[in-house]
Amino acid sequence: MIYTNATILTLDDQRRIISSGAVRVVGNNIDSIGKADELATAHPDDETIDCRGGIMLPGLIDTHVHTSQCLLRGVSEAAGPGDFHTWLYGRIFPLQGTYTSDDALASASLCVLEMLKSGTTGFVECLLARHYGLDGIARMCLESGIRAALGNLAMDVSPEKRDSAGWPIEMWQDRESGISGTIEGSSRWNDDRGRLQIWFGSRSVEPINDLSLFPELAALSEEHGIGITIHLAELESDNEYARSLGHRSHIALADHLGLLGPRTVLAHCTIADDADIELLATSGTTVAHCPANNSATGWGPARIVDMLAAGVNVTLGCDGAPTNANMDLLRDLRIAAHVARMRDHTRAAITPETILEMATRNGARALGLQSTIGSLEPGKAADFIVINVDAPHLQPVWNPVATVVFAAQGSDVDTVVIDGTLVMHHREMKTMDEAAIVADARARQAEVARRCGIDDLGSSWQVV
Ligand SMILES: [Zn+2]
Numbered sequence: 001m002i003y004t005n006a007t008i009l010t011l012d013d014q015r016r017i018i019s020s021g022a023v024r025v026v027g028n029n030i031d032s033i034g035k036a037d038e039l040a041t042a043h044p045d046d047e048t049i050d051c052r053g054g055i056m057l058p059g060l061i062d063t064h065v066h067t068s069q070c071l072l073r074g075v076s077e078a079a080g081p082g083d084f085h086t087w088l089y090g091r092i093f094p095l096q097g098t099y100t101s102d103d104a105l106a107s108a109s110l111c112v113l114e115m116l117k118s119g120t121t122g123f124v125e126c127l128l129a130r131h132y133g134l135d136g137i138a139r140m141c142l143e144s145g146i147r148a149a150l151g152n153l154a155m156d157v158s159p160e161k162r163d164s165a166g167w168p169i170e171m172w173q174d175r176e177s178g179i180s181g182t183i184e185g186s187s188r189w190n191d192d193r194g195r196l197q198i199w200f201g202s203r204s205v206e207p208i209n210d211l212s213l214f215p216e217l218a219a220l221s222e223e224h225g226i227g228i229t230i231h232l233a234e235l236e237s238d239n240e241y242a243r244s245l246g247h248r249s250h251i252a253l254a255d256h257l258g259l260l261g262p263r264t265v266l267a268h269c270t271i272a273d274d275a276d277i278e279l280l281a282t283s284g285t286t287v288a289h290c291p292a293n294n295s296a297t298g299w300g301p302a303r304i305v306d307m308l309a310a311g312v313n314v315t316l317g318c319d320g321a322p323t324n325a326n327m328d329l330l331r332d333l334r335i336a337a338h339v340a341r342m343r344d345h346t347r348a349a350i351t352p353e354t355i356l357e358m359a360t361r362n363g364a365r366a367l368g369l370q371s372t373i374g375s376l377e378p379g380k381a382a383d384f385i386v387i388n389v390d391a392p393h394l395q396p397v398w399n400p401v402a403t404v405v406f407a408a409q410g411s412d413v414d415t416v417v418i419d420g421t422l423v424m425h426h427r428e429m430k431t432m433d434e435a436a437i438v439a440d441a442r443a444r445q446a447e448v449a450r451r452c453g454i455d456d457l458g459s460s461w462q463v464v
Helices: 036-042 067-072 084-097 101-117 134-144 159-165 175-189 213-224 236-244 250-256 274-283 291-297 304-310 329-344 352-359 361-366 400-407 434-452
Strands: 002-009 017-026 029-035 048-058 060-065 120-128 147-154 196-202 228-232 264-268 286-289 313-316 384-387 413-418 421-425
Touching: 002 036, 002 384, 002 400, 017 036, 029 036, 048 400, 048 413, 060 101, 060 264, 060 286, 060 313, 060 329, 060 361, 067 084, 067 101, 067 120, 067 434, 084 434, 101 120, 101 134, 101 413, 101 421, 101 434, 120 134, 120 196, 120 228, 120 361, 120 413, 134 147, 134 175, 134 196, 147 175, 147 228, 175 196, 175 213, 196 213, 213 228, 228 250, 236 250, 250 274, 274 304, 286 304, 286 361, 291 329, 304 313, 304 329, 304 352, 313 329, 313 352, 313 361, 329 352, 329 400, 352 361, 352 400
Parallel strands: 002 048, 060 120, 120 147, 147 196, 196 228, 228 264, 264 286, 286 313
Antiparallel strands: 002 017, 017 029, 048 384, 384 413, 413 421
């Protein structure tokens, strides 16, 4: 199959942009890439799909996602209590705690559908609690076509600490079952095409969690080749906790515990200082920067310009729908650019080219798939999207990279191909029943709220 008549942002080592380009896909992989007329002449009998002058680029990779929170879209803006502790323990945990596995699957399906329809072809889920049902979500991901690294919950919170913190028992699990469930899950689901990986999705290095958990996770990660993802260095209180234990910072404590390294994806790192950035760079750790979440919560933003300059593998994440409200990474590309420029008070802080590298090549490295995806080159997997540029807000196109980063939005994605499979064409999903997924999510909203007994999630304005 030849996908033809596109402007191709290859993201290859030379960062070539091919005008009037085409990609030939054979099986799962890119066989060749070049000028449309040359590929047509070389392979006259191939079927073709006309990309109608759109912009083709590698599929986007979202490295920080809470699939369970899509049913809770926007609830952080509710009229109820707004501080972080009340938000987490009084709203999000109780709501998620009341989920059945069907609710969690419905939320994850909605999340994956939204990601695919907005050009995300791979993602890292950070915290899958046991009652969500790992196998059902893993199967749904495989059937949808998306690439996933599913972080299966790892924690060590004693029942006494759990109860005194008001932690819902459904959101709790013992240390041993979290670890064994992840190792068994990875041997059951990991495949050699990099379509699905099961990782440790660890609770943070926080006072409620027993610190001995983390060196064990680090050793098991090394032994079994399992990734680790964890929220880290988000708030100044994280540094205060680390200092109370005699460590310079939260990231220094994570280093001491063996958590830093090329298999680790740290979400946020909004309080990293110069010495922390050095640790992140030398260890090869990935930082999942979540600019929409940072903006919505008023935290950070992370010092990504300094991190990139130091050589840190910085990637992008949409985080959770309660705060971000959208899982449209294409939209968040421009938020990442805006936030970085506002933080450093200069337009020169970051270019759209760098932003796009973060969402593609760097994301591939975070997944350990840099030799498989992240750029469009012969021999790599055929993971790409095509953006339709016919809409008024996308014309005219002077610089296709700037058009993608600053002008495009998820609904402009026309075509999605993952591992050679046509997942979406002309916005029609080939692998998921869009209407059924949306209807299911809508139907579950009121039931989840009723079960949880929370009724102050609307606007402060009166509903009449
Ligand atoms: Zn998060």
